[in-house]
Amino acid sequence: MERTGPASRQGWVRLRRCDGCVRLELGGEVDALMEQALEQAVTEARTGDLPVEVDTRAVTFMDSLALTSLARLAVGQHTAVFVDPPDLVRFLLDVTRLGEVVQIRETGTGTATATT
Numbered sequence: 759m760e761r762t763g764p765a766s767r768q769g770w771v772r773l774r775r776c777d778g779c780v781r782l783e784l785g786g787e788v789d790a791l792m793e794q795a796l797e798q799a800v801t802e803a804r805t806g807d808l809p810v811e812v813d814t815r816a817v818t819f820m821d822s823l824a825l826t827s828l829a830r831l832a833v834g835q836h837t838a839v840f841v842d843p844p845d846l847v848r849f850l851l852d853v854t855r856l857g858e859v860v861q862i863r864e865t866g867t868g869t870a871t872a873t874t
Contacts, residue, residue, distance in 0.1 A: 773799045779809050782831075785816030788824040796827045804830065809837040812860075814847045825850055832859045839863050 768786040775781075780803045788796065803810045810831050814820070831838035839861040843851065851857035 771795050771799045773802055775808075776811075779811050780806075781811045781813060783813040783816070784820075784824075785814075785818075787819040788814075788817055789819060789821040790823045793823050793827070796824055800827050800830050804836055807835070809839060811863075812838055812840045812843075814840060814843050817844060817847055820847060820850060822854075825854060825856065829854075829856055829859075832856070837861065841865060842867060 769788045769792040770785050771788070771792065772783040773780065774783065782799055782803050784796075812828060812831065828838070840847065840851065841863050842865050843862060848857070848862070851860065851862070
C-alpha cells in the first residue's frame with residue numbers, strides 16, 4: 759500500500775508486511791495534508807499482533823498531527839520501533855516524550871531504504 763499527499767508537498771506513506779513485523783515507511787513532508795493516509799496506514803499496521811517498525815529516514819518535515827497518529831502505534835500491547843530516526847524525528851520524540859514509550863533502533867546505516 760502506498761499513499762501520497764498533494765504533489766506540492768511530496769509526503770508519502772507505505773505499509774509493508776515483513777516476516778514477523780509490519781513496516782511503516784514515511785518520507786517527505788508528513789503533515790496535516792497526509793493525515794488521512796497516515797491514519798489509515800496506522801490503523802492497518804495495528805491490525806494483528808505484529809510489532810511495527812517505523813522508518814522515518816526519508817522524512818524532511820513532520821507536524822504534531824503526524825506525531826499524534828504515530829503515537830497510536832504504541833497504545834496497548836502493541837510495540838513500535840523507530841528505525842534510525844533522523845535528528846528531526848528524534849527531537850520530536852524527545853520533546854513529546856513519545857520516545858519513552860516507543861523503541862528506537864540504530865542500525866548504523868542512517869540511509870533511507872525507500873525512495874519516491
